[in-house]
Amino acid sequence: MSIVALNDPSVRPSIARSSAPEPMIQMRGVCKGFGSGVTRVEVLDNINLNVREGEFLAIVGFSGSGKSTFMKLLAGLETIDQGSLTMEGQPITGPNPDRGLVFQNYSLLPWLTVRGNIALSVNSVFRTWGRGERADHVERFIEMVGLTHAAHRRPHELSGGMRQRVSLARTLAMKPKVLLLDEPLSALDAMTRSVLQEEILKIWEEERQTCVMITNDVDEAILVADRIVPLNPGPCASLGPAFTVELDRPRKSSELNHSPVFKGLRNSVTNYLIEVRKKHREQEAATMATPHIELPDLQPQSMKLPHKSILNSSS
Numbered sequence: 558m559s560i561v562a563l564n565d566p567s568v569r570p571s572i573a574r575s576s577a578p579e580p581m582i583q584m585r586g587v588c589k590g591f592g593s594g595v596t597r598v599e600v601l602d603n604i605n606l607n608v609r610e611g612e613f614l615a616i617v618g619f620s621g622s623g624k625s626t627f628m629k630l631l632a633g634l635e636t637i638d639q640g641s642l643t644m645e646g647q648p649i650t651g652p653n654p655d656r657g658l659v660f661q662n663y664s665l666l667p668w669l670t671v672r673g674n675i676a677l678s679v680n681s682v683f684r685t686w687g688r689g690e691r692a693d694h695v696e697r698f699i700e701m702v703g704l705t706h707a708a709h710r711r712p713h714e715l716s717g718g719m720r721q722r723v724s725l726a727r728t729l730a731m732k733p734k735v736l737l738l739d740e741p742l743s744a745l746d747a748m749t750r751s752v753l754q755e756e757i758l759k760i761w762e763e764e765r766q767t768c769v770m771i772t773n774d775v776d777e778a779i780l781v782a783d784r785i786v787p788l789n790p791g792p793c794a795s796l797g798p799a800f801t802v803e804l805d806r807p808r809k810s811s812e813l814n815h816s817p818v819f820k821g822l823r824n825s826v827t828n829y830l831i832e833v834r835k836k837h838r839e840q841e842a843a844t845m846a847t848p849h850i851e852l853p854d855l856q857p858q859s860m861k862l863p864h865k866s867i868l869n870s871s872s
């Protein structure tokens with residue numbers, strides 16, 4: 558396991574080496590906040606990150622730290638306030654089929670079947686392809702996520718895990734250069750989650766797309782990723798040190814549990830997260846501590862009014 562401090566100014570970023578290939582995604586000094594005036598929230602602060610072509614990168618962090626905001630910036634659904642964010646050297650200014658996003662909440666069209674939902678995306682991206690070619694492509698991705706038997710069903714006839722598979726197939730079928738996975742499995746039960754983790758991994762091993770996955774599950778991050786980067790607690794969340802996952806592929810969760818490398822890495826990442834949260838809470842407590850205020854020595858006055866009889870008008 559090796560650790561590279563991304564935010565440590567003494568560590569030279571990889572772009573400084575002329576022989577290094579240009580990263581697929583590059584973030585430099587990225588800041589993002591919402592609102593204005595007193596309601597302004599600074600969510601992300603000085604984010605610096607390179608994602609290499611073909612790399613599987615996992616971002617782990619706490620709830621509310623800004624993980625979805627981070628992903629929306631990569632997807633082009635939100636724009637940065639400061640810094641630079643590029644893909645293949647070009648600024649990311651809006652959504653693009655080159656960046657496919659899979660959400661936690663699969664937004665499938667309820668009136669279309671599994672096949673129809675996937676075909677809709679395929680038809681919109683591959684307009685120049687012949688009808689047969691597009692249909693074959695759709696079937697290939699239905700098969701890839703193991704839904705051939707349910708291709709004719711509508712979303713309400715599917716389980717949560719099956720819907721998430723459709724969502725994944727729909728995005729994969731558009732052949733994005735970068736796959737963005739925003740906690741795609743967090744709404745699923747442990748068993749389904751574990752099956753889908755291995756499926757995502759299998760598909761990624763076949764396709765080797767650049768992939769950025771957000772997760773709050775350290776074990777999941779180690780199973781899938783080449784590198785794990787923690788997102789420190791917000792507001793003003795910054796990235797922590799990158800942990801390299803030095804485990805051979807293909808990986809299986811049942812086998813990893815016995816690996817000393819896995820256990821060591823899990824301890825390192827978890828300890829980092831615990832420590833950073835503890836520090837954050839201490840800082841919060843220090844800033845929220847009530848200042849000692851000297852009150853003036855005032856004597857209470859009687860607020861009693863002279864006695865009056867109140868007569869009921871109806872009597």
Ligand SMILES: Nc1ncnc2c1ncn2[C@@H]1O[C@H](COP(=O)(O)OP(=O)(O)OP(=O)(O)O)[C@@H](O)[C@H]1O
Binds near residue numbers: 592
């Ligand atoms: N459009 C928005 N307008 C105002 N504030 C926002 C907006 N989007 C996010 N925020 C705020 O930014 C902060 C981070 O939100 P975000 O959804 O990115 O966190 P998260 O880490 O994904 O959270 P969770 O794990 O709970 O989904 C929160 O305080 C949230 O209220």
